[in-house]
Amino acid sequence: MSLAETLTDIRARADWAALPRALPFARMLGLRVEVRGESFTCVMPFEQKLIGNPALPALHGGAIGGYMECAGILHLLWSSEALAVPKTIDFTIDYLLSGRPQDTYANVYPIKLGKRVSNLRIEAWQTAPAKPIAVAVMNMLMR
Template identity: 55%
Template sequence: MKFADLLTSCRASGDLGPMVQSIPYANFLDLRIDIKGDEFTCILPFEKKLIGNPVLPALHGGATGGFLECAGLFYLLWKMDTKTLPKTIDFNIDYLRTGQPRDTFANVVMVKLGRRVANLRIEAWQSSPDKPIALGHCNFMLDA
């Protein structure tokens, strides 16, 4: 199935699961998308393979960063009327707390939307949205 057809099908059903499965790294992370009305939450279910420091134990920074970037990407696919994958221009991560061995959640805020570039802030948290473990700031190139 072509990407545009898959995206249209996912939007019609309200289920981005097949889209997540079509992107290898998102599929590896086993990401979940929870959409309730206008509220978008991306979920990184905990798995032992995501541990980067077994002594603490702590989530791997690369898994956390990849999760943040994927959350931004899926948010744009859900929110925008696009037929192609947005392309990452830049991505910065602020690691604020140790990611514990449990499920992690991400909320996305559209900071600015231009004709060709979207600027997003992604907040990852575990116990409470008021205590983020990481923040992502990114720009995505949108299809023209």
């Protein structure tokens, strides 16, 4: 089944739990999405393979960055009628705290959802949304 057919099927059934399985990198990270009404949260379950610094231990920055980019893409696929993966124009991330060896959550806040370009703010957190471990801004080319 093509990605467009998969996305159409997911939307028809409102089976948002299947959305991360449509993207190979999201599937590799084991991402989950939690949709409650208009609320969208992306979850990266902790796995030992995500540790970058075993001395602390802390999550690898690349795993956090890739996760946050995936969260933004998944949000766009959830909130729009896109039948293809939006293309990243730019992605800027600020790491605020070390990611601990536990589940990580991301809230995605659309700044502008356009037909050609969309802009999102993503906040990743572990213990509380008010204590983000990283924040990112991304611009995406909608296809």
